[in-house]
Amino acid sequence: MPLRVAIYARPDRAEALELAREAYRRLASLGARAYYDVSIAGMLGGPSIDLRFENVDAVVVIGGDGTVLRLLQLVGARSPLLHLVRLGHRAFLFEPLEPEVSIELLERLVTGDYRVEELPRLLVKAPGYEGLALNEAAVLALGSKVAGLRILVGEAVVYRSLEGDGVIVSTPAGSTAYNYSAGGPILHPGLEAIVVTPVNPVNRSHGPLVVPGSTEVTVFVERTHRPVKLIVDGVQERLLYRGALVTARLGGTPARIARYTQRPGWLRLPWPH
Numbered sequence: 001m002p003l004r005v006a007i008y009a010r011p012d013r014a015e016a017l018e019l020a021r022e023a024y025r026r027l028a029s030l031g032a033r034a035y036y037d038v039s040i041a042g043m044l045g046g047p048s049i050d051l052r053f054e055n056v057d058a059v060v061v062i063g064g065d066g067t068v069l070r071l072l073q074l075v076g077a078r079s080p081l082l083h084l085v086r087l088g089h090r091a092f093l094f095e096p097l098e099p100e101v102s103i104e105l106l107e108r109l110v111t112g113d114y115r116v117e118e119l120p121r122l123l124v125k126a127p128g129y130e131g132l133a134l135n136e137a138a139v140l141a142l143g144s145k146v147a148g149l150r151i152l153v154g155e156a157v158v159y160r161s162l163e164g165d166g167v168i169v170s171t172p173a174g175s176t177a178y179n180y181s182a183g184g185p186i187l188h189p190g191l192e193a194i195v196v197t198p199v200n201p202v203n204r205s206h207g208p209l210v211v212p213g214s215t216e217v218t219v220f221v222e223r224t225h226r227p228v229k230l231i232v233d234g235v236q237e238r239l240l241y242r243g244a245l246v247t248a249r250l251g252g253t254p255a256r257i258a259r260y261t262q263r264p265g266w267l268r269l270p271w272p273h
Helices: 014-029 038-044 065-075 099-104 106-111
Strands: 004-009 033-037 058-063 081-086 115-119 122-126 129-133 136-141 147-153 156-164 166-170 193-199 209-212 217-223 228-232 236-240 245-250 255-259
Touching: 004 014, 004 038, 004 065, 014 033, 014 038, 014 058, 014 099, 014 106, 033 038, 058 065, 065 081, 081 099, 081 106, 099 106, 122 136, 122 228, 129 228, 129 236, 136 147, 136 245, 147 166, 156 166, 156 193, 166 217, 193 245
Parallel strands: 004 033, 004 058, 058 081, 081 255
Antiparallel strands: 115 255, 122 129, 122 245, 136 166, 136 228, 147 156, 147 217, 166 193, 193 209, 217 245, 228 236
16 A cells, blocks of 8 residues: 655745655655645645644654644644654754755655654643643743742652742753753653753752653642743643643653664754764
8 A cells, every 4th residue: 555645844934845845746756645734735736634633654844843843743642654854953853964865765765764763752731731742841930920830750749849930841852952941951862761940940959850751740830920831842832820730751652753864862962063
């Protein structure tokens, strides 16, 4: 049966749309059943598929890390294989390849000549929300207000009264993103761990903490004069009120990325090396 492949690209960049056309032509010539996601199909005039509801074997993702995160929020718990075409400055998840090379590598996608990297995701639960995060779940105060949070790892209280701008709970993949900018450590991708990083704590003795990924982290919104915000991978947002509980642990289906030149699990660093 031919491979079913969807193409997902940034709709606001002409270069991304042109690469989407090239990817479609290439896939069709290789005998795959190719589709455009509905977000770009109208602009490109090809067969469409709605990745929010429909299954495919693989998705060609054209853009940067933000494009990947938006795509993963669309597919939810499903985990199609991702073929990444780099077109952006923030591209930690991508192999260092020119877009034209990644389009040519579609032949290897269709023939199965690749290695799969599986990146664990956080299973995040909050009032009115349940979903997965590849990078992080952040609970943040709004405006200039300070939130008072109590945070547990398993049954142990690790921050009894964390006052500040909030907290970030991050995966190894996400440790190089918002977590690192907030002063948290980078986790090696081989670790089954998550990192809990306070954001601008009033008490500077409240530092980041690395915990086993299977352990549940609970964030209790203890004190706040205004709602706080849960932000998942910079895409999903929910308002939370005093008394709300947010839990996070590694779980659910991982993100699956096809690798061609890099071994799965290579260490990505946000500084020159």
